[in-house]
Amino acid sequence: MPHLNVDDALALPANARYEHLLRRAVETKLLWSLGDGEGFALLHDPDSGSHVPVWPDADLAAACAPPGFPLEPQAIELLNWMEHWTAELLADSCSIAAFPTPDGVGVSIGPAPFREDLENELKRQAGINVTTEFSLSPPAPDALPEADPHAG
Secondary structure (H helix, E strand, O other), X not given: OOOOOHHHHHHOOHHHHHHHHHHHHHHHOEXXXXXXXXXXXXXXXXXXXXXXXXXXXXXHHHHOOOOOXXXXXXXXXXXXXXXXXXXXXXXXXXXXXXXXXXXXXXXXXXXXXXXXXXXXXXXXXXXXXXXXXXXXXOOOHHHOOOOOOOOO
């Protein structure tokens, strides 16, 4: 899916927005959230707890910023998210609000499944099929080619 304008992206159903978020995050190597320069915004739901909202680009994050709060789009490098944010969110029992709309509708997902979905999208975009293109185990010794003692 190509880069969408704000209105078209916000009009997508939640699952399509989630897929768009994964694709764009991997393409740009960035996630976007809202912050005030000292920290990041959290969404609170009495039933499901705290969520860090993330969007695929700055324009969408800005369009979903709640009025009356001094929040600006803040970029988070994808590698930083994968290496640090996931563990911190798990430790804080915080979930992700993936691509919420201005009325707060988005996909609620835990940090570990979100990271797994990002990893799967990374593999998909790289064209890697982990079950057929490489193996984590070395080949059996009898499968190694014979060395030619006469090769120079």
